[in-house]
Amino acid sequence: MTTDQSPTPESRYARGARALAEIDGQAGEHVIAALSGIAPDFARYLIEFPFGDIYSRPGLDLRSREIATIAALTAMGNAAPQLKVHIEAGLNVGLSRDEITDVIMQMAVYAGFPAALNGLFAAKEVFAARVTA
Amino acid sequence: MTTDQSPTPESRYARGARALAEIDGQAGEHVIAALSGIAPDFARYLIEFPFGDIYSRPGLDLRSREIATIAALTAMGNAAPQLKVHIEAGLNVGLSRDEITDVIMQMAVYAGFPAALNGLFAAKEVFAARVTA
Amino acid sequence: MTTDQSPTPESRYARGARALAEIDGQAGEHVIAALSGIAPDFARYLIEFPFGDIYSRPGLDLRSREIATIAALTAMGNAAPQLKVHIEAGLNVGLSRDEITDVIMQMAVYAGFPAALNGLFAAKEVFAARVTA
Amino acid sequence: MTTDQSPTPESRYARGARALAEIDGQAGEHVIAALSGIAPDFARYLIEFPFGDIYSRPGLDLRSREIATIAALTAMGNAAPQLKVHIEAGLNVGLSRDEITDVIMQMAVYAGFPAALNGLFAAKEVFAARVTA
Amino acid sequence: MTTDQSPTPESRYARGARALAEIDGQAGEHVIAALSGIAPDFARYLIEFPFGDIYSRPGLDLRSREIATIAALTAMGNAAPQLKVHIEAGLNVGLSRDEITDVIMQMAVYAGFPAALNGLFAAKEVFAARVTA
Amino acid sequence: MTTDQSPTPESRYARGARALAEIDGQAGEHVIAALSGIAPDFARYLIEFPFGDIYSRPGLDLRSREIATIAALTAMGNAAPQLKVHIEAGLNVGLSRDEITDVIMQMAVYAGFPAALNGLFAAKEVFAARVTA
Numbered sequence A, B, C, D, E, F: 001m002t003t004d005q006s007p008t009p010e011s012r013y014a015r016g017a018r019a020l021a022e023i024d025g026q027a028g029e030h031v032i033a034a035l036s037g038i039a040p041d042f043a044r045y046l047i048e049f050p051f052g053d054i055y056s057r058p059g060l061d062l063r064s065r066e067i068a069t070i071a072a073l074t075a076m077g078n079a080a081p082q083l084k085v086h087i088e089a090g091l092n093v094g095l096s097r098d099e100i101t102d103v104i105m106q107m108a109v110y111a112g113f114p115a116a117l118n119g120l121f122a123a124k125e126v127f128a129a130r131v132t133a
Helices: A009-035 A040-054 A062-076 A080-092 A097-111 A113-132 B009-035 B040-054 B062-076 B080-092 B097-111 B113-132 C009-036 C040-054 C062-076 C080-092 C097-111 C113-132 D009-036 D040-054 D062-076 D080-092 D097-111 D113-132 E009-036 E040-054 E062-076 E080-092 E097-111 E113-132 F009-035 F040-054 F062-076 F080-092 F097-111 F113-132
Strands: none
Touching (some): A009 A040, A009 A080, A040 C113, A062 A097, A062 F062, A080 A097, A080 A113, A080 C113, A097 A113, A113 D097, A113 E040, B009 B040, B040 C097, B040 F097, B040 F113, B062 B097, B080 B097, B080 B113, B080 F113, B097 B113, B097 C062, B097 E113, B113 D040, B113 E097, C009 C040, C009 C080, C009 E113, C040 D040, C062 C080, C080 C113, C097 C113, C097 F113, C113 F097, D009 D040, D009 D062, D009 D080, D062 D113, D080 D113, D097 E062, D097 F040, D113 F040, D113 F080, E009 E040, E009 E062, E062 E080, E062 E097, E080 E113, F009 F040, F009 F062, F080 F097, F080 F113, F097 F113
């Protein structure tokens, strides 16, 4: 069993907040703000575990991490808002539009054509909003 | 946005380990031990976030928390080992066998009869092992 | 195998209708009304099996049953209208807002952060509508 | 809202038991027997709602009903024992082996290739057991 | 292992386009058109594999195929747009409204009441649009 | 709508078989062989669409594609045999063990801890078999 080597909470929270800003940008801020009125502790958990612990691990670059997340959310097919946030995040960390649509198309093999179609239409919306922004 | 009020990591890890021991007993130890050879950091995350953060929150008693977990794992139907661990955990924190089977039967309404049947047969195994142990 | 001890259909239907009214209130009436134009028999099944059979069982109080249902619907993540009905139902049978959000937050452990986030935002909507109603 | 027109419980239970025997044969008896030691009431619910209410409805023949069930269980991918029971049931109500494998293959489109592959291998097992029985 | 007997791509694509038009009608055209701006290759895959390969197989009539698809999409519960397209497709290939609602109601047994309710309300929308069209 | 530019079926099948051999190695051969006795046409579809069409697309390297597949299959949690094949495939195309376990751990965020735990234990089995082979 691993001994307790977790960093101090300040650095873990700060590191998570930095990773969240880098990856999700404004969309991340909106999620944190939206949580303040319903479950503020959950905002802290979201910053600390996914972003402070997982995305901050050095073993996998953010490009690979966003491929994994876009694939999973497309395949699960029940988290459209988060899929859009991570399509945006994929662009933020350097994936091209074609790489993102390639990941989503591949999900037709593992989760079926409806999941891939809904993922592609989510990407279409995100890409279009980015052009006009 | 919440300010950083997370406890020191020692207490968070220690609190999680104590909660894990109370709730999952030996089954929890086995999971942590099994992780040591493949992903030791994940053992730490498992102790810190689910048990140190969530199960240690004061707002909901462990009995209610295990009802929630047994319901969710039965309904999802794709995590048989964890469902068995939490049926055992339900008994550990004071749920009766009939309360556990009532929660599982209710899942026929929300996730279908196969999910409930597979949950009931998981409970049957756990209860039988407990008798002979 | 159990012998046939089911109650008379009148009492089963009547018991289910009473349980539905107590638990789901107006939202339950709306579902039944909405079914009348598409599948009226299904309204009867909905009253008889989930409410006449399951929710009317004496072995588990309604508070525990709503914890189980909110947990399962949050974790499954594909039944937003029903999740909102049961967040409302949770309040109807005596759960506090904080208990409900605690159940939903716990689902981050079992079904991931997107499922918990979408559940929390559903709760935010239900709570806000209740304030203004 | 529909008025209470449900049949007497005797006929509902008896009709369900007859439908279960016709559709699932020995596999149905095994499920009912296995429930007796853990949740005997659930055996009654299983006979009454799925088989007494749904499968006994006159509007859809059993062949069509088993196509629907094999498709759904293949696509969901988390109820292997029930999928095998219904592949057997499909043969019992007159589907050919090729019709069953055609339904399962079609699920590659809607739920992905792994779901279809696991469904085909389940069918292979059921067909092989039937040859040697 | 099967030897390579796939037809020429012209006939496979043409056969798929013909099957798509027959089954999905205008809704199919809309999907193909919507893909042109985001992933045109995926339009080709959609025509070739699901429609050119699977729906064009002679072993199962289109009526049975749509029963399977409506059942699966209702049970999965995470692909509402595609479910509506296939409820429409079911009508196109000869299923009656009552047969379609019977398939959807049956999914309460395998995927729970919320999945069936959401499927029935999708059918209600499709049927209503058809009346007014 | 895309015009028909698909390659000749010979090259599509041959290209798929080559990609399958490169990615899945012996495990791929076993799947194809296992299909011969139940649904030989499905072996052809599996070679042609996932491997001949999707994995052969030039826009995304195989390393990225296996990250996507391992993420999706871990998150879905209902296709253990295929997850193991693709953990092996990840090693075949150049992912390190630590990169694979990092992808799987990340799924705790999107699909919950049970999905990640079951994925890690699948990886442990695959890695152990590789040592002793």
